[in-house]
Amino acid sequence: MKTLVKYDLYYFLKTPKWVIPLALAVFLSALSVLSARYMNTLLEYVLRSEGIEDVTLPPVTVMEAYRQYFTNHFQLFLLVALFLGVHLFTHDFSRHHTTFLFAKPLRTPHYLLSKSLVLMLALFVSLVVGFVVFACYTHFLFGEFALLPFIGAFFVFITAVILYVQVAQLFSVLFKQFLAPLLLTLVVFFLFSSFAMFDAGIFAFLPSQLFNIPLAIIEGDTALGEVLPPVVIALVLSIILFFASNEILKRRPLV
């Protein structure tokens, strides 16, 4: 298992792929604060240069920075993470490295777990660096930063990442090529995103709520009882998807 993790880490570290999530996380974090802080100023400048003087824009608050952070991360970072994930999960098959790997005494759950762990590690480290950038910028530009609520919201986002990584892995072992699993994962992603607008009845418990919960936590607008069900269901679903991926992998040709 340790060797597999090292093998998968080399995939990130010996190629420029580790730069992608890191650069994106830092960029989105900085952009979220900067755009929240200066968007109105920019808009006012543009409107005045167009001769429109009597427009009053609402004052900017720190909440706008949080909103932009999570929107950007759900819409962009997660998408890029899925691209990276599907590539990591399928490249051993599409490049025929499996004849080297599975000729060795490897266990299929270890093989899958290693890939998930390494991808999550790469994403987590990138997000933590982005977190620090975001915290510093927010504190500097708005004079405040809600550390504890943000940490809670951050881990809800991480739960969503874990779930989508497992969806990507399931489709990857099913198809073993890049395009089909990517498209199917994106379909699931957009489907779940669209469910996020419903929060009544059963929808309140679905992992689709993971899109709404982070902001609600920061706004102090949610109770633990509302946060836990979608988070727990997402984690349980991730575990089920992992075991399903393993069963599929064992049943399909490994080359």
Next chain:
Amino acid sequence: MTLLRIENLKKAFGDIHALRGVSLSVEKNEIYGFIGRNGAGKTTTLNILMSFLRKDAGRIIFAGEEIGFLDVAYKKKIGFVPDVPAFPPYLTGREILTFAADFLGIHENKREKVEEALAFSGLKDVRQKVGTYSRGMRQRLSIAQALLGDSQLLVMDEPTSALDPVGRREVLDLIKRLKEERTILYSTHILSDAESVADRIGLIDKGKILLESPMAEIKKTKDLTAYIVQTDLPVEELAEKLETEPFIKETKAEEDGLLCLLSGEGAEKRLLSRLSGLDLTVYKFVEKTPSLEDAFVEVLHENAR
């Protein structure tokens, strides 16, 4: 002593029966040439042997023990060399071998064993990444990683088929150097390669083993003799006149005349008699050892009949 025994292996892909009850046995310290045409079932057999594919029926017995699907302990005792080896291009050969050693659980003298394998495959001084390797170098690296861990059995799936003549020679030389030290199951459709390295041959066609025999006996078993005949007639014309004879299995134009592959008792006398009945001058009538290819074609013809 039998190291590997495959019994009645069956595999179908939908309606296509790739293996129809393959049985073979590989003795310890021999090179077993597993030969057959493309699509005969060689790679499917080896993929099942390596647990890359599930079997439909049959048994695989290695060192006296039946092997299950994805048996981890068994995989520590075998090495695999595919036809076109692929490794992560961003790693060096040394890193690949270190990973292979780690996967195999080699802790003691790991570095020495990796260096030894690199030296054996002639890659000790190569520092560049695998992505820049030639096909021959990649195949030698593949053999090196399969040798790690003192594997008892090397399974080679057409290791020379994708190589140029130089790469092919290098790989065959490596295999010859392993003779007597390791047991090798060597699959190929290049019969001259099998002839140059194998001790025993198993011939597979349409998912069935048609023949299994020691190399030295295979040509005797088929009661084949070959003669080179050179006359004043053009080779094609001579072939036309002789091809109708039932004791002549095959004719082939060669550099020094017409190669006649004969079968049956007294076939050479009957050939001489037939030649004397033709209006021609015989310049050359020389016996030649039939090749594995001749025996292979004869077995396939027999099976088709």
